[in-house]
Amino acid sequence: MAKTWNSGEPSHEWPAGRPKLPQERRDNSSERPQKTPRTTSKELQASLASIKVSVHDSTIRKRLGKNGLHGRFPRRKPLLSKKNIKTRLNFAKKHLNDCQDFWENTLWTDETKVALFGRCVSRYIWRKSNTAFQKKNIIPTVKYGGGSVMVWGCFAASGPGRLAVIDGTMNSTVYQKILKENVRPSVRQLKLKRSWVLQQDNDPKHTSKSTSEWLKKNKMKTLEGLL
Template identity: 35%
Template sequence: MGKSKEISQDLRKNIVDLHKSGSSLGAISKCLKVPHSSVQTIARKYKHHGTRQPSYRSGRRRVLSPRDERTLLRKVQINPRATVKDFVKMLEETGTKVSISTVKQVLYRHNLKGCSARKKPLLQNHNKKSRLRFATAHGDEDRTFWRNVLWSDETKIELFGHNDHCYVWWKKGDACKPKNIIPTVKHRGWQHHVVGVLCCRRDWCTSQTRWHLEEGKLCGYIEATSQDISQEVKAWVIQMDNDPKHTFKVVAKWLKDNKVLAITKP
């Protein structure tokens, strides 16, 4: 026999109210389309115990004890890159035989989910301090200042390469912790470089980014910037990092000739 659906609280209340008004159990069952046995059980429980709540059913005991669950969560925090199979094997070594689905249910119940590890630039201590100084120095700027800032960046498109995926277990808000990311560094390879410039001024640049290919070592940075500078605006600030292509003498000369102020992000 299949599992029956739990009777709602509103329906239980209607059964009790009809029974208190003098309706027979058969009439209630026919009117509300509820099995006679269910109507009889609800009415009898209300008569003897004064409650309409269903009886507590313990159900099947969980395979993992609270102590085993704490051990599993501690292992996940220590090594978030371990797979579910690794956790199953770890529990079997302690004498607890458990399935993969059970381990997943425990992790989901504690708000842990498996996701691809995010790739973030490898930051040394001096890089972190420099970025903190940059954020502190420009944290009080108003909207007028940032509306005149051109945000520029470049990226590379690898023609040949291998993109590795790594799954980690994290809670909400823990995505960028050191244990949950894959540090990346820039390296030379068979690839194309592109550079783009964007600005938040919606009157002339509506969330559009202009990309320009670089020819070998010759940077298309100046070309991309000069096409996006508006002649109507006298003072512009351009944001860029310490990439070598941004520190070329020809770039510095162009910025000076066009009276463009550059803020360097560490």
């Protein structure tokens, strides 16, 4: 106070809170997660400790946030080989100039497995301490996953079409039966134009000789070139 009174200048005040990282260290702490996103704040903390820089992992997370890096669950996507990537790129180039009407009259189809009990994904919940086993805070499980069922489904720009349960093992004969019973009814239900096309992936059952002949016989034009 005496210094302030005599000089007329404000006295120095120590900043509140934990000391900030030096600028150079702050920059370096943000570079690694950008190159390797799976790096954790604890790993960064250990890395900084190895060069005698002590910093709390919460400080590291705040610094990453200020640099636009936020913790998120990674998105899942199919693993694509170079051949897959090339095929998809060629497909995109081939259909780059197709009009909207073409896509609106495409019937997209696929098969998938549906779990009969529960979801095979991680979920977050908000709960208070000591309430972990309250009914609202748990996800019930059954032995062996509760089973699953394979289904075939389709959709177009105008909405979903039919859904068919696949009984037993899927082969070309079963696949053709599903197409026979579900494709044209879905086309009528979705009010597709006569120029509609059928999309299917390159599963061997879809591209077998017997299926190809069946599609030709039943005058079903397919969208070629997509995996």
